[in-house]
Amino acid sequence: xxxxxxxxxxxxxxxxxxxxxxxxxxxxxxxxxxxxxxxxxxxxxxxxxxxxxxxxxxxxxxxxxxxxxxxxxxxxxxxxxxxxxxxxxxxxxxxxxxxxxxxxxxxxxxxxxxxxxxxxxxxxxxxxxxxxxxxxxxxxxxxxxxxxxxxxxxxxxxxxxxxxxxxxxxxxxxxxxxxxxxxxxxxxxxxxxxxxxxxxxxxxxxxxxxxxxxxxxxxxxxxxxxxxxxxxxxxxxxxxxxxxxxxxxxxxxxxxxxxxxxxxxxxxxxxxxxxxxxxxxxxxxxxxxxxxxxxxxxxxxxxxxxxxxxxxxxxxxxxxxxxxxxxxxxxxxxxxxxxxxxxxxxxxxxxxxxxxxxxxxxxxxxxxxxxxxxxxxx
Numbered sequence: 001x002x003x004x005x006x007x008x009x010x011x012x013x014x015x016x017x018x019x020x021x022x023x024x025x026x027x028x029x030x031x032x033x034x035x036x037x038x039x040x041x042x043x044x045x046x047x048x049x050x051x052x053x054x055x056x057x058x059x060x061x062x063x064x065x066x067x068x069x070x071x072x073x074x075x076x077x078x079x080x081x082x083x084x085x086x087x088x089x090x091x092x093x094x095x096x097x098x099x100x101x102x103x104x105x106x107x108x109x110x111x112x113x114x115x116x117x118x119x120x121x122x123x124x125x126x127x128x129x130x131x132x133x134x135x136x137x138x139x140x141x142x143x144x145x146x147x148x149x150x151x152x153x154x155x156x157x158x159x160x161x162x163x164x165x166x167x168x169x170x171x172x173x174x175x176x177x178x179x180x181x182x183x184x185x186x187x188x189x190x191x192x193x194x195x196x197x198x199x200x201x202x203x204x205x206x207x208x209x210x211x212x213x214x215x216x217x218x219x220x221x222x223x224x225x226x227x228x229x230x231x232x233x234x235x236x237x238x239x240x241x242x243x244x245x246x247x248x249x250x251x252x253x254x255x256x257x258x259x260x261x262x263x264x265x266x267x268x269x270x271x272x273x274x275x276x277x278x279x280x281x282x283x284x285x286x287x288x289x290x291x292x293x294x295x296x297x298x299x300x301x302x303x304x305x306x307x308x309x310x311x312x313x314x315x316x317x318x319x320x321x322x323x324x325x326x327x328x329x330x331x332x333x334x335x336x337x338x339x340x341x342x343x344x345x346x347x348x349x350x351x352x353x354x355x356x357x358x359x360x361x362x363x364x365x366x367x368x369x370x371x372x373x374x375x376x377x378x
Contacts, residue, residue, distance in 0.1 A: 003019065003361070006184075008039075012200030014190070019128075019371065024036065026362060026363075027363075028030050028216070028246050028269075028355075028364075029052060029352050029353065029355075030050050030051065030052060030191065030215055030216060030246065031050075031361070031366065031378075033046070033047075033049065033050035033215070034046050034047050034050050034227070035370070035377055035378045036377055037377065038377050040124070040372070040377070040378065041124075041125060044098065044100070044122060044124070045062040045066065045098065047145070048061045048062045048120070048121070048148065049062075049146075050143065051189045051191070051213055051215075052215070052243070052245070052324050052344040052350060052351070052352035053213035053215065053243025053245055053266065053344075053346070053350055053352065054210075054211045054212060054213055054241045054242060054243045054266075054344070054346070054350055054352045055187055055188060055189040055212060055213035055243070055350075056187070056211065056347070056349045057349050058143065058145055058187070059118050060096075060118060060143045060187075061096055061098070061118055061119075061145060062096070062098075063096075065095055065096055066096040066097070066098050067095060067096060067097050067098070068094055068097050068100070068333060069089040069093060069097055069098065069100075070096050070099075070100050070101065070102050071084065071086045071089060071100070071101045071102060071105065072084040072102045073085045074105050074106065074108075075109050076107065076108065076109050076110045076113075076132070077110070078109075078110050078111040078160075078161075078162045078163060079161065079162065079163050079169065082210065085306060086099070086107055086121075087109075087113055087163070088132075088366060089119075090113055090114070090115045090119055090121065090210055090293035091113070091114050091115070091116055091163055091164060091165060092163070092165075092167065093116070094116075094165075094166070095118060095171060096118045096119075096157075097116070097118065097119045097120065097198055098120045098122060099119065099120060099121045099122060100122050100123075100124075100125075101125075101126045101128050102126075103126055104126050104127040104128070105126065105127075105128050105129070106129040106131070107128070107129065107130050107131075107132075108131055108132040109130065109131070109132035109133055109134065109135060109336065110132060111133050111134055111136040111157060111160050111162045111172075112133065112134025112135065112136070112157060112162060112175050112181075113130075113134070113135065113136050113137060113162075114137050114138075114139055114141075114162060114163075114164050114165065114170060115136060115137065115138050115144055115146075116141060116165040117141040117142045117143055117144070117165070117205060118142075118143045118144075119143075119144055119145075120144075120145040120147070120331075121145070121146050121149065122145070122147050122148060123147060123148030123149045123369065124147065124370060124372045124378065125146045125185075125372045125373070127369070128149050128150065128151070129149075129151075129152070129154045130149055130150070130152075131151070131152055131154060132153075132154065132155065133155050133156075133157045133175075133177075134154065134155075134156075134157045134172075134175040134177070134178075134181075135151055135153070135154035135177075135178065135179050135180065135181075135198070136151065136179065136180045136181070137175070137180075137181050137183065137230065138180070138181070138182045138183065138185040138188060138209075139164075139170075139183045139184065139185070140183070140184045140185070141165075141185055141186075142162070142185065142186040142187050142188075143186075143187050143188075144185065144187070144188045144189070144296070145189045145191070146188075146189070146190045146191070146193060147189075147190075147191045147192055147193070148192050148193065148209045148369055148370060148372075149193045149369070150194045150195075150369055151179040151180065151193060151195050151198075151202075152179065152194075152195065152196045152197050152198065153197050153198065154177045154198040154199060154200075154201050155177045155198075155199050155225065156174070156175060156176050156177040156200065157172070157174070157175040157177075158174055159172060159173050159174055159219075159342070160169070160172055160175075162296060164340075175200070176200035176201070176204075177199025177200040178198060178201045178202065178203065178204050178266075179185060179195040179197050179198045179201075179202045179203060180193075180195070180198050180202070180203050180204075181203075181204045181206070181210065181300065182203075182204065182206065182209040182212065182243055183206055183207045183281055184206045184207045184208045184209060184294070185205075185209040185212075186209065186210055186211055187211050187212075188211075188212050188213075189212075189213045189215070189217050190203070190212075190213070190214045190215070190217065191213075191214075191215045191217070191371050192215075192217065192367070192368065193217045193218075193352050193368065193369065194217070194218045194220075194369045195217060195218070195219050195220075195222075195369035196218075196219070196220045196221045196222060197221045197222065198222065200224065201222070201223075201224040201225060201226065201227055201256065202219050202222050202224075202225050202226060203219075203225070203226045203227070204226075204227045204282060205226075205227070205228045205229075205240065205242060205275070206227065206229065206237070207236065207237070208236035208237060208239065208240070208261070209237075209240060210239050210240045210241050210242075211241055212240075212241070212242040212243070213242070213243045213258065214226070214242065214243065214244045214245070214247065215243070215244075215245045215247065216246050216247065216364075216366070216367050216368075217247045217248070217367060217368065218247070218248045218367045218368030218369075219247065219248070219249050219250075219253060220249075220250060220252060220253060221251070221252045221253070222252070222253055222254070223254045223255065224254070224255060224256045224259075225249065225253050225254075225255070225256045225257045225258070226244070226256050226257055226258035227256055227258065227259055227261075228240060228242055228257070228258045228260045228261065228263060228265055229259075229260055229261025229262045229263055229282075229284070229286070230234045237261055237262040237263050238263060238354065239263065239346075240261045240262065240263025240264065240265070241263065241264050242258075242263065242264070242265045243265075243266045243344070243350075244258060244265060244266070244267045244268070244270060245266070245267075245268050245269050245270065245352075246269050246270065246363060246364055246367065247270045247271070247364065247367055248271045248273070248364045248367035248368065249268070249270060249271065249272045249273060249275075249279070250271075250272060250273025250274050250275070250319065251273050251274060252270045252274075252278055253273075253274070253275060253276075254275060254276040255275065255277040255278055255279075255281070255307070257270075257272065257275065257278065257279045257280060258280065259280075259281045259282055259307075260280075260281070260282035260283075260286040260288055261282060261283055261284045261286055261312060262284045262285065262286055263286060263287075264287045264288075264342065264344070265286070265287070265288050265289075266285070266289050266291065266344040267280060267288060267289065267290050267291070267293065268289070268290075268291040268292055268293065268354050269291075269292050269293065269354060269355055269357070269360050269363065269364070270293045270294070270312060270360070270364070271292060271293070271294050271296075271360050271361060271364040271367075272294065272295045272296060272305075273296055274296060274297065274298040274299075275297075275298065275302070275305075276298065276302065277302065277307065278302065278304060278305065278306060278307035279295060279305045279306070280305060280306055280307075281306060281308065281309070282307075282308065282320065283308070283310045284310065285304070285318060285349065286318070286319075286320070287319040287320070287323075287338070287341070288319070288320045288322075288323045288342060289319075289321065289323065289341040289342040289343065289344065290305075290321065290323070290325055290333065291322075291323045291324055291325070291354055291356065292323070292324040292325060292326075292354050292356060292357040293323060293325045293326070293331075293357060293360065293362040294325075294357050294358065294361060295326065295327050295328065295331040296324045296328045296329050296331065297327070297328065297329040297330050297331035297332075298329070299329065301361055303329075303330040303331055304331075304332055304333075304334055305322075305325075305327070305330055305331055305332065305333045306333055306334070308320065308335065318337045319337060319338030319341045319342035320335075320342070321336040321337065321338060321339045321340075321342065322336060324354075324357055325354070325357055326357040326358065326360075
């Protein structure tokens, strides 16, 4: 059955007819869904219908019963969150929550921020920086959107406790200094964020997390960028499915863009602005389809895009290959296995058209936090 996403036709939406086709042509499949509208502030929830890839449409986050919450205070109290703070909105409110920000903010977290199910953090229209300890943690939660944030200089945290959903204090073990960490999470969309310079990595998807889309982000100035799969012994990650699409990696990224264990990753239409060790790698029988990406090798050093660990004895079961990628400055994808066997098999709600790799530079030119104002299109 076909699914349609319907919104009332407003005068602002009629403006779409007046926008030159060349403007829309420069927008990628996700941005074209909402960025054209100069009154996007009045139609924020339209964003939830624009996601593609394994997360599918995020329509569980909109509709009847959504609580609109505005962050007005930059203070962070991990055990007794105050109304008006980001932690209160992300953790203490039950049901569907759509979080926005009153003004430009720099929020320093004292401990990791747990995000509850059915929460949207929407930084459009202002400049929001998040830094501090542990940063964002999606733990045993579902239906999450993280959009429009600058997350950086996140530090590790020794064992501690924080206030969690339903006013329960949650004990946490040692937390690495990641910008965003997903632990046993499901149906998460991470879009149009700028992530850089964290103590450990920028994004971890681990411990059985699945149906994830990571899109339109800018990852830069980092050693370990993105990890998909907790460790070699964590077999629950075999069920992981992640779409990595329309992101900009670099400059100054070393490795893990992504590094995949066990699960499946569709890595498509991304721009790679150099690397040191490698761009895409993995182990433990993972399946990776690299499709229509644009790889620019560093001027000197390693030109090989891929890294593989543990191919002895099970090489035939690995699926790791390139389709339609562009390789510049001597970049190479030297070894391919399981060609044609790592298709994403998206359903109707998840599917999207992969563009020719020659268009990737243009379609990723607005990756990272969007420059939105109160009255103009983003």
